[in-house]
Amino acid sequence: MLAPDMVQLDMTGPFEVLARVPGWSVSLVAATLDPVRTDRGLRIVPDTTRESAAVADLLVVPGGAGVDSAMLDTAWIDFVRRQADSAEHVFGICTGSLLLGAAGLLQGRRAGGHWQARDLLTRFGAIPSDARVTVDGKYYTSGGVTSGIDVALRVVADLEGEVAARKIQLAIEYDPHPPFPGGTPSTSPAEVVRAVQADARARRAQREDMVAQAAERLRQP
Amino acid sequence: MLAPDMVQLDMTGPFEVLARVPGWSVSLVAATLDPVRTDRGLRIVPDTTRESAAVADLLVVPGGAGVDSAMLDTAWIDFVRRQADSAEHVFGICTGSLLLGAAGLLQGRRAGGHWQARDLLTRFGAIPSDARVTVDGKYYTSGGVTSGIDVALRVVADLEGEVAARKIQLAIEYDPHPPFPGGTPSTSPAEVVRAVQADARARRAQREDMVAQAAERLRQP
Secondary structure, rough: OOOOOOOOHHHHHHHHHHHHOOOOOOOOOOOOOEEEEOOOOOEEEEEOOOOOOOOEEEEEOOOOOOHHHOOHHHHOOOOOOOOHHHOOEEEOOHHHHHHHHHHHOOOOOOEEEOOOOOOHHHHHHOEOOOOOOOOOEEEEEEEOOOOOHHHHHHHHHHHHOOOHHHHHHOOOOOOOOOOOOOOOOOOOOOOHHHHHHHHOOOHHHHHHHHHHHHHHHHHOO | OOOOOOOOOHHHHHHHHHHHOOOOOOOOOOOOOOEEEEOOOOEEEEEEEOOOOOOOOOEOOOOOOOHHHHHHOOOHHHHHHHHHOOEEEEEOOOOHHHHHHOOOOOOOOOOOOOOOOHHHHHHHHHEEEOOOOEEEEEEEEEOOOOOHHHHHHHHHHHHOOOOHHHHHHHOOOOOOOOOHHHHOOOOOOOOHHHHHHHHHHHHHHHHHHHHHHHHHHHHHH
């Protein structure tokens, strides 16, 4: 799915993996057919709308501020519930797992999410996981942004076999060497963690508020 | 730059990093303002055209089949030469380094590229590098697809300091755990390497032909 102000790499990372599986096709679903402006300005053209979207085998829900707003949008909640109900596998990338939670799909399940947001999953009855890839039944959830690539390779391995996944991993030369150790709060210097948290303070407060509202709606629909 | 049939993650990976640097802005340049269809169907809306693009501090050249075609397109060659001339830093991601080579920018320089194409850099007088990130003067070149994320973090560290790069690395939770060892020919099982090479045989032949033509033009402009 594509929502305004989503994080584009939450979707484009998994897209690159999933679209390379022989026989699979990826369809980008949005509210309308107009280009969707993601949070840092990249604009992506949807393939179809929520109303016209075919029933998918695999639903991918990215994260970001726009996906927080979708928690309070019944058109998105209905779409996610309907697609997740018939999908064989459901992805929540980064804070996308919050939308799955808001749709009532993660109750009693283990689920991951961006390290700055995953604690909020408890508000939807989920059990937060710190793992980069968390699988609970048909729900595949990930940590922040870039972990969508890892979770996509994992689902390809589970559905199409290890050789299929390894071929894609080699084709996209996914042998990452981040320039620094880090990438998680526990492996980053304390000053870096504090700086990222400070930058995101307003965003976090807004997200807490939206999660609280979405959780209330889930209790009293 | 955006070219039809490029590999979208070559651009969207670095985009996610570069667009997060305070004070930096990213502009997507294409031949026209129409959405650009990338090789697996994702459509991206350009911000500007080659003619209207501002002089950039940093030029990012992604790879893929469409960028091979750009090697034989004087409008792209002229654009890349002009922008590279004034840019402080130039990125070639994946097979994007071939376009830099075709523009005559890598003569005598060390440069990386996708493992299935980097040997062709010799045709443009460059010295192929197997490293995931290769820096030679202002030219930052990378291995295949996903390595664009690593090279983007590296340039942020070089220009804005290590803390700025580590903040972005943590914000996008870039602590990758590919599901399998691999991602390079030397770390993947031989059957996987052979399968990927077999799938790409026609593409490779086409690319060799285009590189030969582009190299000929470079010798006799």
